[in-house]
Structures are given as structure tokens and as C-alpha cells.
Amino acid sequence: MTKQQPPVDGRCDECGFDYDTGDLQGTVTTLIRQAADCSMALTKAAAGPDPDVVRLRPEPEVWSAIEYACHVRDVLETQRARIAQCLAEDRPVYAPMDRTGRVKQLKYEDQDPMEVAAALMRFAREFGAAARVLTPPQLGKLGLYNYPVRAPRTLGWIIRHTAHEIQHHRHDIITILARVEPPIVPKPKPDEAATDDPPSQL
Numbered sequence: 001m002t003k004q005q006p007p008v009d010g011r012c013d014e015c016g017f018d019y020d021t022g023d024l025q026g027t028v029t030t031l032i033r034q035a036a037d038c039s040m041a042l043t044k045a046a047a048g049p050d051p052d053v054v055r056l057r058p059e060p061e062v063w064s065a066i067e068y069a070c071h072v073r074d075v076l077e078t079q080r081a082r083i084a085q086c087l088a089e090d091r092p093v094y095a096p097m098d099r100t101g102r103v104k105q106l107k108y109e110d111q112d113p114m115e116v117a118a119a120l121m122r123f124a125r126e127f128g129a130a131a132r133v134l135t136p137p138q139l140g141k142l143g144l145y146n147y148p149v150r151a152p153r154t155l156g157w158i159i160r161h162t163a164h165e166i167q168h169h170r171h172d173i174i175t176i177l178a179r180v181e182p183p184i185v186p187k188p189k190p191d192e193a194a195t196d197d198p199p200s201q202l
């Protein structure tokens with residue numbers, strides 16, 4: 001993923017996410033809806049005429065749909081754990097998730113799209129449930145975050161940043177699948193289809 005890194009404040013020109021607008025409940029609702037979009041785009045492509053399109057990189061350095069979906073799944077799981085860590089510790093220091101190392105270590109490209117899609121939705125719901133109940137003082141609590149640079153971040157920023165990750169990669173997944181998916185070819189007519197098969201009836 002060597003594209004220019006998306007911003008972590010203000011508005012993202014690529015996907016339209018804005019760190020400065022939206023309340024907590026609305027942000028979480030949108031996150032879950034967009035996670036569902038990622039999940040459905042992956043399963044629909046995997047159930048299509050060429051299931052391997054989910055593993056195609058549109059360019060050597062741009063992740064495939066399954067790689068982005070695995071990343072979204074792991075972001076949701078990691079951020080859910082960071083909410084718990086932030087609430088439990090006085091001065092939380094979050095371990096980096098190693099976003100690029102995971103691609104090879106966890107063999108993202110070989111994972112089952114249906115399992116990835118299901119896990120992605122499960123982690124989105126768990127993240128949403130943990131985020132929705134946070135109080136204003138909890139949302140203001142700081143922890144040391146590593147991405148894109150090591151800096152103190154509030155829990156409220158972590159929720160928004162997670163929502164941006166999902167919105168941004170939803171955009172990536174849908175754009176990539178639109179580039180690599182084969183066009184829908186009409187089924188051959190019965191008389192054409194029969195030419196390869198021996199007659200079944202006399």
C-alpha cells in the first residue's frame with residue numbers, strides 16, 4: 001500500500017470523511033453500515049463468475065479486495081482492544097498493529113472471503129457496542145498512539161479514526177473490485193451450450 005497515506009484530521013479528499021463533523025452515535029452507525037458494505041462487496045465478488053477477483057491486485061503495490069477486507073477486520077479487532085486498554089490503564093501506550101507486516105504473516109491473500117466477511121461484521125458490531133457507551137470524560141482520555149506518528153490521542157479521536165479507516169477502505173474495496181471484476185457475460189443460448197456435451201437423449 002504505497003498510495004499517499006490518508007489524513008488523520010480534517011477532511012479526506014479521497015473518501016470524504018471529515019474528522020470535525022458528526023456525533024459519536026452517528027459515527028458508529030455509519031461505521032457499521034460501511035463495514036456491512038465491505039463485507040457484502042467481498043462476498044458478492046467471491047460468489048461471482050470469477051471468485052479469484054477478490055485476490056487480484058489492480059497494481060503490484062495496491063492491495064487486493066481480500067487484503068483490504070482482512071485489514072479492515074484486523075483494524076476493528078485492534079481498535080476494540082484499544083478501547084478496553086484505554087479504559088483499564090492510567091497512561092495507555094498502544095502496541096503498533098504492524099499493518100503491513102500482517103499482510104504476509106497472516107497470509108491475507110489466501111484467506112477465505114466468506115470467513116473474512118463474517119469476522120469483519122462481528123468485529124464491527126463489537127467495536128460499535130464498545131464505542132457507543134463511552135462517556136464524554138472517557139472520550140477525552142489520552143493514550144500514546146503510533147500511527148501515522150507517535151502522538152497522544154484521545155479515545156474520541158480513535159473512534160473517529162477507526163470510522164475513517166472503514167470509510168476509506170470501503171472506498172478502496174469497491175473501487176478495486178470495479179476495476180478487476182470481469183464483465184457479466186450472458187449465459188450461452190441452449191443450442192450453443194449443447195455443442196460441448198454429448199446428447200443426453202436420443
Ligand SMILES: [Zn+2]
Nearest residue numbers: 006012015168
Ligand atoms: Zn479517507
